[in-house]
Amino acid sequence: LTTFRIMAVAVKGNRFGSGEAPATVNKPLIIEPSLPRFTNVGDQVDLTAVLHNNTKRNLELELEINLDERAMFLPEAPGLVPTTDSKPAAAGRTLKRRYTIGAGKTERISNPAVFTKTGEAKWTWKASAIDDKSLVDATESKFDVGYPIPILRDAEHLSLADQKAANALKKLDPALLNGSGKVKVTVSNSRLIEATEALDYLLKYPYGCIEQTSSSTLPWLSTKNMREALPALKKSDKEIAAAIQAGADRLLTMQTDSGGLSYWPGKSEPVLWGSSYGGLVLALAKKSGADLPEERLDALWDYLGKNLRNTANLKEPYELSQRCLAAYTLGVAGYPEDSYLTVFYEKRDQLPSEARNLLAMAIMESAKAKGETEWSETTRNRVTELLADVKEGPSSGVSWYGKSYASSTHLIAWSNFDVESDSTEQTLTRLLTLRRPGGRGWGSTYSNAWPLLALANHTQATGVSLANVDCTIQLGDEKHVVKFKPSPSSGEVEFPFEGDLRNSELKIQLSNNAKIFAHVELQSQPKIAPLEPKNQGFAITRKYQEIDPDGTIHDADDLSVGDLVLVTLNLNLPENNEHYLAIDDPLPSIFEAVNPEFKTQANKGVPRNQDGGGAARANFSNLYTHHKELRTDRALFFADYTYRAGDYRIQYLARVISSGEVTAPPAKIEAMYEPHRYGLSGTVRIKSKPLDLDQNKLATAE
Known part of the structure; x- marks a missing residue:
């Protein structure tokens, strides 16, 4: 099973000696x-x-x-x-x-x-x-x-306030009700359930830059009411603490010598907006009890403070917006920068809407640090001025911020400032109407994290007035009852199905006229048939080629276990100046990606940038990627920016590790902060044979 090395050292006076011997643990x-x-x-x-x-x-x-x-x-x-x-x-x-x-x-x-x-x-x-x-x-x-191919989804939110049994499948796509899949019903006595899709998108998003790590950690830092209202967050205190610690630890792997945080782990250049956002999560994690080294945090706060020093000379809305977020983060961390808050306030007409909200939030953090239990006249006047609706103010010019960022920060500010105000309810309603169809909540990870934080703040500030009620959920002959007490809670029921549900009814009925909110999600598995490429803003194709021991490259039509494979991803980017692209290539299950940094006789000297005939590639440029990850089931590549439109290529190596016939799922390229812009390659079936071993050396079956 394994071999241990046993060592012994003997010492007497100025004499010593040592010895060692192996000890093998085995089974017959x-x-x-x-x-x-x-x-x-x-x-x-x-x-x-x-x-x-x-x-x-x-x-x-x-x-x-x-x-x-x-x-x-x-x-x-x-x-x-x-x-x-x-x-x-x-x-x-x-x-x-x-x-x-x-x-x-x-x-x-x-x-x-x-x-x-x-x-x-x-x-x-x-x-x-x-x-x-x-x-x-x-x-x-x-x-x-x-x-092997994308699961199809549809979802519907329902607000139930009477004892009538409603058919919750009525507005869902009927095409998805015929086949194989499941219907998942989540019910809650809190309106927080309307963030279900956003939370699911955040917790399952597969990448891990500074923004996505921060965004996926924020839900675990939410209030207890939020955790009770959303089943995905119903974990033990130990599990929640572990999730927070893991997120904070990963953020610290991105810290640079300057104290700021880089976009990816191990990089040397800090980014201010990422440092401000990641710093906010670290400050909240520290308050929650995470074990974080003080000297590392102090270096980050110092970096953020230094970046406020030239605020008076700045005019670009985006630059000002980043620094307002930095000022808010410093306030949450317990280091408010009052002098710079005054400078920002004096430049309020130059601030985009999310920056005005962040500045108001920073001013309130500073006031609380000074012991204000009721807002002083100065605080009240400044915050009121900043939160006033500005119909045509400056814009940060960042497409992936989205409207939800401004609405979320507006709701956080109003919930902290005056939760009973009509403006608070109006802002909440406006935020909820910004959700997008298709199961992605408000859009990107950044656009989803801020609404979750805002809803948690709003729920904590408003409190709840709840009652006992039984909620009966029935599909066909299967029935479940979720019992609610007068405290924030939720329940989840799943109905797997095979066949046709188009004429079936999903009934949700209450025992009294209490108010219950429901989220119904339909997941359907499409038939496993060849998937054609799809272009929703980007194009991507994929090619597998076998590499012989002598370096010859040819089509991968006769693979065996142990063979080396060259994987080529061809990309078309139709627009200049793209930012934050992710290229995700799921591996067929009989492959494993080969670390190109680990030189072996098998991959040493393998010619790259060639087609199957060995000729130099034409019309394709290598895509410079700022970060890459080779995982168990996929190869990931990230380009933080590209300046020119055109055709690009990414290549990497894989090895055949098992024999069989399997599906290679589609490769994907997407704009991470505009996930509606993406491209899919087609699927392909891959065959491999076992190693050609001497039959005389194989076990004999009887």
């Missing part, structure tokens, strides 16, 4: 599953295990494999892959076979299976000697089964 019989680290529905993969006979005699073994409902053995695999097993497994989820393995031998056995359902797969493997029950080994495998 070992079974080791060798599986892909993830897979997708529809993938057909050889399920392989390695058997180790560490005894000094031949063994006749019985192998038992139990799959769960997410996979099924194939009775045969025509045109798929050969296996070491001369007798195909019967279709089903349990396999029992006998094998003979020689003394001191290590052998490989395989059986093909197909994946049928998403979720975490849990399988058991057991090998035992027929004639000696003491020789046995067993293990469990766990890995994720995903879906």
